[in-house]
Amino acid sequence: QKEVEQDPGPLSVPEGAIVSLNCTYSNSAFQYFMWYRQYSRKGPELLMYTYSSGNKEDGRFTAQVDKSSKYISLFIRDSQPSDSATYLCAMTGPDSGYALNFGKGTSLLVTP
Amino acid sequence: KAGVTQTPRYLIKTRGQQVTLSCSPISGHRSVSWYQQTPGQGLQFLFEYFSETQRNKGNFPGRFSGRQFSNSRSEMNVSTLELGDSALYLCASSPGAGRTDTQYFGPGTRLTVL
Numbered sequence: 001q002k003e004v005e006q007d008p009g010p011l012s013v014p015e016g017a018i019v020s021l022n023c024t025y026s027n028s029a030f031q032y033f034m035w036y037r038q039y040s041r042k043g044p045e046l047l048m049y050t051y052s053s054g055n056k057e058d059g060r061f062t063a064q065v066d067k068s069s070k071y072i073s074l075f076i077r078d079s080q081p082s083d084s085a086t087y088l089c090a091m092t093g094p095d096s097g098y099a100l101n102f103g104k105g106t107s108l109l110v111t112p
Numbered sequence: 113k114a115g116v117t118q119t120p121r122y123l124i125k126t127r128g129q130q131v132t133l134s135c136s137p138i139s140g141h142r143s144v145s146w147y148q149q150t151p152g153q154g155l156q157f158l159f160e161y162f163s164e165t166q167r168n169k170g171n172f173p174g175r176f177s178g179r180q181f182s183n184s185r186s187e188m189n190v191s192t193l194e195l196g197d198s199a200l201y202l203c204a205s206s207p208g209a210g211r212t213d214t215q216y217f218g219p220g221t222r223l224t225v226l
Contacts, residue, residue, distance in 0.1 A: 002154075032212055043116070043202050043217030044155070088155065090212075097160070097168035098210030099145070104154035 003027045006089055006103025015112050019076040023089035023103045026070065030091040030101070033065045035074045038086045038105065047087075048074065079110045114139065116205050116218035124224045130191040133221045137184050137205030144186040145215065146178060149200040158201075161186050162209040190223075198225045 006023045013019055021035075032051055036044035048063040050056045050072075056063045062075040072091070076083055086105040092098050117136045125131050137144050145168075146158040157170040161180035178188045184205075190197055200222050206215040 034212065036217075041219070043204075043219050045217070046213075046215065049213045090155075092212050096157075098212055099157040099160065099168050099170060100147075100155070100212060100215075101157070102147075102155035 002104075004089060004091060004101050004103045007106055008104055010107040010109060012109045012111060013079055015079060015081060015110055017079050017110070019074075019079050019083070019108060019110075021074040021076075021087050021089075021106050021108070023072050023091075024070055025072075025091055025101075027091075027093070027095070027101070028067075028070065029093040029095040031093040032091060032098075033063070033072050034090040034092075034100070035061075035063055036088040036090060036102075038088060040085075044088055081110050081112050084109050116203060116216055118201075118203055118218040118221050120221060121219065122222045122224075124226065125193050126226050127193055127195060129193050130189065131193060131223060133188045133190075133201055133203075133223070135186045135188070135203035135205075135218060137186070137203075138216055141205035141207050141216075142184050143206045143209050143211065144180060144184065145204045145206075146186070146188050147202045147204065148172075149202060149220070150198075155202070158188070160209070167209055193225045195225050197223065199223060 035048040053067045064073045088105040089103040090100040145160040160168040200220040
């Protein structure tokens, strides 16, 4: 079993919808939690970065971390067709030397 | 500021051959990490180099190796290629070791092993 689990989708939503993306993990030593966006034929781009539990908001994006449940979420409000991409969760901590542990990614399609 | 560059972008090799991939980090960044991305396993950490020293290594066989030069550019080498080595190889640079908050990825090198 991988340390980080993420539903691969695909997830298809209409433009303007609220999107919820989630990951679960098993390693309680993870301290830093990230969401990356990857467009086709591109490298991942860091969207959100959170330390420990709590919420973080940046524009239309909100990241939530619940360490007690080992569950992280990314919400996208007012989704746009340009948000269509693969979203990867990643997490790390001192026991892995701060190497990133990624979920397999969720493919999102926002239709006009 | 120029981003992370990787060369070549695409590569086709046959089983048993070896390959070298190159990564030029963002100017001023001293840490370079390498990842392998496949549909089956997703993104997996290979290794991280900081100041010409390997500071962290993932769970890959010894056929995968790397190095970093004094100008922070890094190369990754895979010897005795196997079909399963077909993947997108990504490098990421950051200002310091273990700085995942400021880690920027390159576009990757797509390696196909026939």
